[in-house]
Amino acid sequence: MPDKDHNSQLEELIRQRIRTEGPMPFAEYMGLCLYHPEHGYYMTPRRRIGKQGDFYTSSSVHGMFGRLLTRQLVQAWQLLGSGAMTVAEQGAGEGHLALDILDCLRDEYPDCYAAVDYALVEVGPEHRRRQRELLAAHADRVRWCELDELSGMTGVILSNELVDAFPVHLVEKSDGSLREIHVGVEDDRLVEVVGQPSTGRIQAHIDWLGAGPLEGSRGEVNLAAVDWMRKVAQVLESGLVLTIDYGYPTEELYAPHRRRGTLLCYHRHRSHEDVFAHIGCQDMTSHVDFGALIRAGEEEGLETLWFGEQYRFLMALGFVEELMRLQALETDPVRAQALRLTLKNLILPEGGMGETFKVLVQGKGLGPVELACQRPISAIEIG
Ligand SMILES: C[S@@+](CC[C@H](N)C(=O)[O-])C[C@H]1O[C@@H](n2cnc3c(N)ncnc32)[C@H](O)[C@@H]1O
Incomplete structure (x- = not known):
């Protein structure tokens, strides 16, 4: 029986490649672990998201996340003239967010629903299959x-926890020079090997940002995130880009107290740093450098409209009002309490998703706008 917690075929394949071609940059290793066409974590059938999986996402916590987000999408549709609009969601996982958005549009904003073409961009065949199943009603x-x-689309390009799943280069600074972590083989075991940067793009990226890992520290360089942002900006003719993920502005990402970077693995709801454990059967992620996304977007013609914590975003879109509405519908006090705790998870700063998770809203061709998500929290009435 294949081991669900470790893919030894993938490990052997990686070992073979290293034996013939030499140590590989960590980014290549991470890319194989997550996206090898046959054995990668995101390419094989397994439960990844939710209680039976390895991690939760906001959309797997409660449908309210998608309902609130829908309000921002509807406003974007109005700003764009209420005509045909594409909502493109990249990396939709099992499709829960898409379902919540489409259900909400159909039930509450039928004119917008009729105008929307929902395009899913998904690399994993198993996730595509689940999305197709879940979204059958739409x-x-x-x-x-x-x-x-x-290319040339009008509408919104949306992602939730996509960019943190891109393979990253791992680098460290010692004695004033930049080194890159590679993966090698020693006595048949995969091991870290510190070597020269595999591409000049790493130093160029650090120079472009004016920030990188400090002396004696390790950190990630997510070149794929910058390439993605540039591509997104080029594809969008007019509308919004809404990127939700855990991460920091650049200077916080490389702050002195973060000496070991942010790379983490997730397996059955346990987070740890062992990148050689559970090969092909665990998620590997790093916090997103929102400073790099903002800068790359601006260089490609996107205007930064809003950047802030997820709790602010959700509160502005009506979290409190929606919580009270749902509570009022719940007659059983135990279930009402459970609902409150579940929903709080979306906005709680510590242990929840409220603060580490950020939302970046960029726009193109919209002119000066005041977005629904920019409503000041002080304006929210708690009854
Ligand atoms: C952590 S999951 C996202 C969870 C989901 N958005 C949610 O709210 O539950 C990451 C998703 O991104 C997909 N993915 C990763 N890289 C991708 C890429 N370059 N293009 C499209 N999808 C990608 C993965 O297959 C997976 O579906």
Whole structure:
């Protein structure tokens, strides 16, 4: 029986490649662990998200996340003239967010629902299959495609926890020079090997940002995130880019107290730093450098409209009002209490998703706008 907690075929394949070609940059190793077409974590059938998986996402916590987000999408639709609009969601996982958004549009904003073409951009065949199943009731509104195919689109490009799943280069600074972590083989075991940077793009990225790991520290350089942001900006003709993920502005990401960077692995709801454990069967992620996304977006013509914590975003879109509405519908006090605790998870700063999670809203071709998510929290009435 194949081991669900470790893919030894993938490990052997990686070992073989290192034996013939030499140590590989960590980014290549992470790319194989997550996206090897046959054995990668995101490419094989397994439960990844939710209680039976390895981690929770906001959309797997409660449908309210998607309902609130829908309000921002509807406002974008109005700002764009209430005509045909594409909502492109990249990395939709099992499709819960898409379902919550489409249900909410159909039930509460039927004119917008009729105008929306929901395009899913998804690399994992298993996730594509689950999305197709889950979204069957909206079959005439959804489609699957590549990001390139959306060139010239009007609408919103949306992602939740996509960018943290991109393979990153791992670097460290010692004695004033930049080193890159590679993966080698020693006595048949995979081990870290510290070597020269595998590409000049790493130093160029640090120079471009004016920040990187400090002396004696380790950190990640997410070149794929910058490439993605540039591509997104080029594809969007007019509308919004809404990127939700855990992360920091650049200077916070490389702050002196973060000496070991932010790379983490998730397996059955346990987070740890052992990148050689559970090969192909655990998630590997790093915190997103929002400073780099903002800068790359601006260089490609995106305006930074809003950047802040997820709790602010959700509060502005009506979290409190929605919580009270749902509570009022719940007659059983035990279930009402459970609901409150579940929903609080979306906004709690510590142990919850409220603060580490950030939302970046960028725009193109909209002119000066005041977005629904910019409503000051002080304006919210708690009854
Ligand atoms: C952590 S999951 C996202 C969870 C989901 N958005 C949610 O709210 O539950 C990451 C997703 O991104 C997908 N993914 C990773 N890289 C991708 C890429 N370059 N293009 C499209 N999808 C990608 C993975 O297959 C997976 O579906």
